[in-house]
Amino acid sequence: MGCLIIGIVIGFLVCLQVAPESTEGVFILFGILIAIVLFSKRHDYGKKRNIILSTQGIRFSEGETFYKPATIPWNELGEVTHLKKVLKNETTVDVYNILELKKTGILEHAKPSVIHYCNDFGRQVLNSTTTFTAERAVELIEKLRDAGSEKARIQILKDNNKGKNPEEVKKRLRNVPWKHRLVRYCPTCKVIFVVDGRKEQSEQRCHSCGSNEIYEDEDEYLKTLDKGE
Numbered sequence: 151m152g153c154l155i156i157g158i159v160i161g162f163l164v165c166l167q168v169a170p171e172s173t174e175g176v177f178i179l180f181g182i183l184i185a186i187v188l189f190s191k192r193h194d195y196g197k198k199r200n201i202i203l204s205t206q207g208i209r210f211s212e213g214e215t216f217y218k219p220a221t222i223p224w225n226e227l228g229e230v231t232h233l234k235k236v237l238k239n240e241t242t243v244d245v246y247n248i249l250e251l252k253k254t255g256i257l258e259h260a261k262p263s264v265i266h267y268c269n270d271f272g273r274q275v276l277n278s279t280t281t282f283t284a285e286r287a288v289e290l291i292e293k294l295r296d297a298g299s300e301k302a303r304i305q306i307l308k309d310n311n312k313g314k315n316p317e318e319v320k321k322r323l324r325n326v327p328w329k330h331r332l333v334r335y336c337p338t339c340k341v342i343f344v345v346d347g348r349k350e351q352s353e354q355r356c357h358s359c360g361s362n363e364i365y366e367d368e369d370e371y372l373k374t375l376d377k378g379e
Contacts, residue, residue: 280313
């Protein structure tokens with residue numbers, strides 16, 4: 151969206167230079183264009199952009215500029231692909247994660263549904279500290295697709311939402327003195343969080359997935375990978 155807005159602004163300035171006598175008309179025209187772009191993105195940041203996984207299938211919104219709701223039952227879902235787009239400029243590197251969902255049967259060769267999933271930080275489950283990177287999301291979607299029964303899917307959903315209520319976590323941390331608040335990193339969820347340093351290390355767990363395989367920071371985790379090579 152940023153590039154589109156910049157393009158509109160540049161076009162606006164060029165038009166002012168070319169036809170300064172039509173300033174009012176130019177303002178109205180480009181004001182309408184910006185309003186259309188912002189209105190189209192209203193759906194992007196709303197609840198309708200949530201991904202909903204149930205025992206029946208997956209619900210989501212697909213598209214890039216204009217979004218439309220879509221549903222795929224598990225027995226119609228085929229290959230799930232995770233794509234990464236990396237946009238570099240002089241000062242920053244932006245990473246965007248995209249999920250492509252193909253259908254089975256007669257729609258197998260149709261254009262896949264596209265979910266613009268997130269940047270490199272993942273999505274958080276509603277009313278939970280559970281965070282899913284794009285990689286974890288694909289793994290969960292494939293597990294639900296391949297599950298043999300509704301009962302199995304219920305269990306999968308329970309097992310993958312181990313995060314606590316965010317308000318409960320905040321309330322608990324208020325009782326922890328600052329000197330005992332330790333920042334930790336979970337490589338599975340790619341999140342940074344705070345734990346109570348008075349607890350044994352084995353009791354310190356990720357608020358998102360419940361794992362106790364946590365590190366002081368990402369660099370410490372990467373060092374363990376280097377040692378394993």
